Amino acid sequence: MRIRSVIVAAVFIGAAQASPALAQPQSATATMTVSVSTSAKLTISSSTLTFADANPDLVPQIAPAQGALSITAKARATDNAQVVLTVQADDDLRSGLQVIPASAITWTASGTGFASGTLSKTAPVTLGQWTGSGSRTGSQTLAFRNLWTYATGTYTCVLLYTLSGP
Amino acid sequence: MSKAVWTAAAALAVFTIAVPAIAQSTATATVNVTVNVSARATLDLHGTNSVTFADADPDTTPSIAAPALTIDVKSRTSAASNVTLTVVSNQDLTSGSDVIGIANLTWTSTGTGFAAGTMNKTTAQTVGSWTGSGTRSGTVTLKLANSWAYNAGAYTATLTYTLTAP
Numbered sequence: 001m002r003i004r005s006v007i008v009a010a011v012f013i014g015a016a017q018a019s020p021a022l023a024q025p026q027s028a029t030a031t032m033t034v035s036v037s038t039s040a041k042l043t044i045s046s047s048t049l050t051f052a053d054a055n056p057d058l059v060p061q062i063a064p065a066q067g068a069l070s071i072t073a074k075a076r077a078t079d080n081a082q083v084v085l086t087v088q089a090d091d092d093l094r095s096g097l098q099v100i101p102a103s104a105i106t107w108t109a110s111g112t113g114f115a116s117g118t119l120s121k122t123a124p125v126t127l128g129q130w131t132g133s134g135s136r137t138g139s140q141t142l143a144f145r146n147l148w149t150y151a152t153g154t155y156t157c158v159l160l161y162t163l164s165g166p
Numbered sequence: 167m168s169k170a171v172w173t174a175a176a177a178l179a180v181f182t183i184a185v186p187a188i189a190q191s192t193a194t195a196t197v198n199v200t201v202n203v204s205a206r207a208t209l210d211l212h213g214t215n216s217v218t219f220a221d222a223d224p225d226t227t228p229s230i231a232a233p234a235l236t237i238d239v240k241s242r243t244s245a246a247s248n249v250t251l252t253v254v255s256n257q258d259l260t261s262g263s264d265v266i267g268i269a270n271l272t273w274t275s276t277g278t279g280f281a282a283g284t285m286n287k288t289t290a291q292t293v294g295s296w297t298g299s300g301t302r303s304g305t306v307t308l309k310l311a312n313s314w315a316y317n318a319g320a321y322t323a324t325l326t327y328t329l330t331a332p
Contacts, residue, residue, distance in 0.1 A: 040193035047197055053204035057240070062201075075191065093201055098245060100201065144201055148301045151245040155201040163193040 038076055042085070042163040045070035049159075051144040061143040068141040071114075076133045077165035083131070085163045086124035087117075095153030102157060104145045111138020124162060203242060207331040209251070210238040217308055217325075224312040234305040237280075241331035242299045249297070249331045252290035253283075256326065259310075261319030268323060270311040277304020290328065 049064040075083040089102040105119040113130045130136055217232045241249045259266040271285040273293075279302055280294040296302055 038191040040191040042193040042195045044195045044197060047195075049197055049199045051199075051201040053202045053206075055206065055208070057208065069197070077191070089199075093199070095203070100203075105199070148240045148242060149299050150203045150242060151299050152203050152205045152242055153244075155203065157199050159197040159199060161195045161197065165191045 040163045040165050041074040043072040056146040056148050062146050068139040072137045073163050074135045075165040081166040083165040085128035087127050087161050088124040089119050089121040090158040093155035093157050095155040098151045098153050107140050107142045109140050114138035207241040207329045209329040212236045219310045224314050230310045232308045234307045239302040243331040245298050247332050251294040251329050253293050253327045254290040255285050255287040256324045259321035259323045261321040264317040264319050273306050273308045275306045280304035
């Protein structure tokens with residue numbers, strides 16, 4: 001009997017507390033903060049490009065075996081800030097003592113904000129430019145200017161792509 | 167601490183907090199480029215595959231000149247390698263059983279690296295020599311020593327030009 005009374009009392013108290021009609025008006029505020037920092041992410045479909053030998057008379061511009069590079073440039077920037085993608089060669093194309101100027105490599109590009117250009121070892125060349133935050137995808141088709149004057153060899157260089165946002 | 171100092175400290179604090187928002191964000195990627203340049207050579211006689219010497223009076227025309235051959239030489243080789251263009255005849259000038267010694271055929275030339283010479287049926291003779299890769303163009307004018315001693319006839323021989331680029 002004592003136990004039943006306790007249970008009934010507990011149910012009554014619980015029902016009283018759950019009833020909106022009996023609750024006192026309550027108010028509270030919560031301050032929500034979302035932090036969005038500037039950041040950049042660059043993805044390129046291939047880390048190597050190989051240009052095969054060809055007859056300069058028949059193939060004056062050689063396309064790489066890997067085809068066009070697919071490039072995704074993601075950036076979070078301040079409003080109206082410029083986001084720039086550049087590419088620069090670390091050096092001319094070299095095979096031992098033999099040199100082919102980096103400018104022998106040119107490219108065409110597709111995709112909004114992407115631009116054609118000529119490779120340089122002395123200064124970064126703009127490959128893409130946009131305003132504000134976003135994810136941009138395009139393609140870059142490189143070509144090697146094929147000449148009879150080149151000495152035989154296996155020439156190499158490294159292209160550095162840099163995506164910058166303020 | 168005076169009010170001015172506190173004000174300066176507060177301003178510095180605000181500035182310090184604001185720095186991450188305007189910091190430049192950068193992403194980079196590299197692409198390794200390889201260009202293969204192999205040895206190759208092409209020889210172009212501009213479609214000329216026959217040379218004809220018209221009959222002439224040996225007294226008035228002791229040397230009969232054929233129209234000049236234009237020769238384009240293109241080669242890719244290592245930087246210090248020799249590129250050589252030679253010519254050899256398959257036989258003396260022959261008309262049935264009649265023969266004119268092939269040494270009666272000589273040539274003059276124009277163009278850097280091209281040389282004059284005398285035709286030979288056993289040993290290839292140098293028409294031109296160069297060093298390294300490049301394109302070279304010149305002319306060769308074949309001349310036949312005209313003599314009363316030749317029997318009448320239509321004499322023929324085949325000349326083979328060979329471009330060598332190691």
